[in-house]
Amino acid sequence: MKLKNTMTAVAALALLLPVAACSPSAPKDGAESQTLNVALPTHAWTNAIKESIPEFEKASGIKVALTTFGEDQLSDQYNVKLNTKSKDFDVMMFRPPQDGKLFVQNGWLAPVDDYLKKADAGYKWDDFLPATVDSVTVDGSVYGAPLITEQEVLYYNKKLLAEANVKVPTTMEELEAAAAKLTDRDKGQFGFLSRGQLSASVTQFSSFLYSFGADFDNGKKATLDTPEAKKAYEFYGRMLNQYAPPGTTEMNWIQAMPIFAQGKVAFYTDVSSLSPNLDDPSTSTVVNDWGVAPFPAGPAGSHPYNISAWALGINAFSESKDAAWKFMEWATGPDMSLKLQQKGQSLARASLYSSAEGTKGFRDDMIAAIKTSTAPGVAVGHDRPLVVKVSEAREIIGKPIVTGIDGGDVAGAIEEAQTKYQQFLDEETKA
Amino acid sequence: MSSKRLAYPIFRIVMLTVVVMTLVIPFAWMVLSSFKSNLAITDPKQLLSFSPTLANYETVFGVADFLPFLINSLVIGLASTLVSLVIGVPAAWVMARYQMTKSSTGVLVARIIPTISLLIPWYYIFAQTGLAGTYTSLILAHMFVSLPLIVWIMLGFFEQLPIDLEESAQVDGLTPIGAFWRITLRLSTPGLATAGILSFIFSWNNFMFALILSSAQTRTLPIALYNFISYASIDWGGLMAASVTITLPVCVFALIFQRYVVAGLTAGSMKG
Structure with missing residues (x-):
């Protein structure tokens, strides 16, 4: 009898536990239509706009609920939740180069063309940098407002250059000569550094490719084996093989940037948005010694990428699209853009780089580099192939880079990559 | 004789060291790094000698x-x-x-x-x-x-x-x-x-x-x-x-x- 009671109690407890445990949850469904769910990455922009959100809530009467995730985790959220037509978020910050084509093809992003037509004249859509507008446009429709822009630039260590009496290079040839002069393995000092990891290297290699007069493809045909592309592959691989610290084939910016920040490397090509790390005394020993220059010119001139790394879009399944647009219009409008730019963000509106107010938070050499890079006819609007399965393409394209760094047979690797990439493109256009 | 008798203890010590090091080094690196500034973490010279800080735990x-x-x-x-x-x-x-x-x-x-x-x-x-x-x-x-x-x-x-x-x-x-x-x-x-x-x-x-x-x-x-x-x-x-x-x-x-x-x-x- 006693035993039976105990067993009943245990069973009852087992049934109750999950129910009791769910009490502190918050139901998030559209019960209150005026709550806007905004999904953002952990990014300096997110931190900067957070403080201003109460102003928006007050002016619009819309309550904003923010969720933030790491970059890749945010992408995972979208991939799982939007697959089930989730209404969990209304406004979504996304990465046009990496996710844009996929999200549009899956019908997850709502086009904003109609909103742009109706938008207030003060919003000034034509102020956005053309290359960034391209990155959120698919088949003639606009799917978001560009936020953060990024260009590839040449970081250099002023102290090392002065010691060796080397000028800041403006061409690839000068860069190689300077890197050779500044490499002193016995002292643990190296001339050049850039990303060398299979997939991560592709974006930083892209500017080299464009500046040698090549591209990944022409939309249908792979162009990795043109004479220009071959030269770019050989150059990038050779630079990292001969003048860079060991182990570059495992390096993304996470590994490479700290080596430059420790003052051990003379030249480092990477994205402009990394510069706050170099200015922070808690992560950098080169706070007073680093400089930045526009991307050096190759045989075809200087053609760094200029991309919209992040954009704001609207979930196609959202039931509060009008409110979502209101938030987007406010967050990417001229006033808020200026405010965030002054907090150190590099935003996509052209006017910000020509006014003294917009460039207040920037170093002179950074502003000069950005301006040179974003001038019409210089910048290229993509830093990776414009395809749906970006990760797969990057792994194919990165192979010859890694082969080059390891000192292997680059020509053979290019041939193989060209064949594979062509097959990849054929399948992608078929689908 | 004596060399044979020594072989096993030496083998034992070497293997134990290898296994323990493989398991412990990442853990030790993690614990040490948690008491370092970001700058000290990326500087190989400060691997073991650094000025400890509790700032990370405060964060x-x-x-x-x-x-x-x-x-x-x-x-x-x-x-x-x-x-x-x-x-x-x-x-x-x-x-x-x-x-x-x-x-x-x-x-x-x-x-x-x-x-x-x-x-x-x-x-x-x-x-x-x-x-x-x-x-x-x-x-x-x-x-x-x-x-x-x-x-x-x-x-x-x-x-x-x-x-x-x-x-x-x-x-x-x-x-x-x-x-x-x-x-x-x-x-x-x-x-x-x-x-x-x-x-x-x-x-x-x-x-x-x-x-x-x-x-x-x-x-x-x-x-x-x-x-x-x-x-x-x-x-x-x-x-x-x-x-x-x-x-x-x-x-x-x-x-x-x-x-x-x-x-x-x-x-x-x-x-x-």
């Missing part, structure tokens, strides 16, 4: 506010383990005593399915029932993994226990369930400890389920770790301090229950 419990995540992880880990034990242990006993091989194979299938393939249907079901983001959804999801784990550990354990004990208990007047409750369960403490701790550690470390199924209120520690990695900058010091904070409770937990766990893992081989 973890101050700015990053890890306490709620710690509580969430504890609630989910303990609840999913307890409920799984309550359901799984009697189930395993029945399967062991009545040779229900089809049922036990069925449970095993749940372990074989890659859990990532379940995330989309789960999220869909939980979102439709209004449970998405609640403790309940996370506990149920974790139970999907911990329940089969517990059933299989206990299954092997019960099969090793001599059935004579239960039979003589029944001769003395106990029902089969009474014999299970008063005799078998008391003898199974090592197995219960092993199953419980492994299930808890799984839940504590699980990232995938919590990433999709948790909300801002129910976020667990592994997800919160990623707060230290933001676009174009990583707070290595904070990340390492947070990792130590996450690892420490499990270490303490494991040390306390260690003797039971070891006994549980070797119980079968001892009896034969």
Whole structure:
């Protein structure tokens, strides 16, 4: 009898536990239509706009609920939740180069063309940098407002250059000569550094490719084996093989940037948005010694990428699209853009780089580099192939880079990559 | 002669060093780094000589506010383990005593399915029932993994226990369930400890389920770790301090229950 009671109690407890445990949850469904769910990455922009959100809530009467995730985790959220037509978020910050084509093809992003037509004249859509507008446009429709822009630039260590009496290079040839002069393995000092990891290297290699007069493809045909592309592959691989610290084939910016920040490397090509790390005394020993220059010119001139790394879009399944647009219009409008730019963000509106107010938070050499890079006819609007399965393409394209760094047979690797990439493109256009 | 006698101790010491170093170095690096500034972490010269700082721990419990995540992880880990034990242990006993091989194979299938393939249907079901983001959804999801784990550990354990004990208990007047409750369960403490701790550690470390199924209120520690990695900058010091904070409770937990766990893992081989 006693035993039976105990067993009943245990069973009852087992049934109750999950129910009791769910009490502190918050139901998030559209019960209150005026709550806007905004999904953002952990990014300096997110931190900067957070403080201003109460102003928006007050002016619009819309309550904003923010969720933030790491970059890749945010992408995972979208991939799982939007697959089930989730209404969990209304406004979504996304990465046009990496996710844009996929999200549009899956019908997850709502086009904003109609909103742009109706938008207030003060919003000034034509102020956005053309290359960034391209990155959120698919088949003639606009799917978001560009936020953060990024260009590839040449970081250099002023102290090392002065010691060796080397000028800041403006061409690839000068860069190689300077890197050779500044490499002193016995002292643990190296001339050049850039990303060398299979997939991560592709974006930083892209500017080299464009500046040698090549591209990944022409939309249908792979162009990795043109004479220009071959030269770019050989150059990038050779630079990292001969003048860079060991182990570059495992390096993304996470590994490479700290080596430059420790003052051990003379030249480092990477994205402009990394510069706050170099200015922070808690992560950098080169706070007073680093400089930045526009991307050096190759045989075809200087053609760094200029991309919209992040954009704001609207979930196609959202039931509060009008409110979502209101938030987007406010967050990417001229006033808020200026405010965030002054907090150190590099935003996509052209006017910000020509006014003294917009460039207040920037170093002179950074502003000069950005301006040179974003001038019409210089910048290229993509830093990776414009395809749906970006990760797969990057792994194919990165192979010859890694082969080059390891000192292997680059020509053979290019041939193989060209064949594979062509097959990849054929399948992608078929689908 | 003497060289032969020396060979084994030397081999032993070398192998032990290699194995211990492989296991300990990453852990030691993590603990050391948690007391360094970000600059010292990336400077190989300051590997062992550096000026220690507590700033990273201040970040973890101050700015990053890890306490709620710690509580969430504890609630989910303990609840999913307890409920799984309550359901799984009697189930395993029945399967062991009545040779229900089809049922036990069925449970095993749940372990074989890659859990990532379940995330989309789960999220869909939980979102439709209004449970998405609640403790309940996370506990149920974790139970999907911990329940089969517990059933299989206990299954092997019960099969090793001599059935004579239960039979003589029944001769003395106990029902089969009474014999299970008063005799078998008391003898199974090592197995219960092993199953419980492994299930808890799984839940504590699980990232995938919590990433999709948790909300801002129910976020667990592994997800919160990623707060230290933001676009174009990583707070290595904070990340390492947070990792130590996450690892420490499990270490303490494991040390306390260690003797039971070891006994549980070797119980079968001892009896034969």
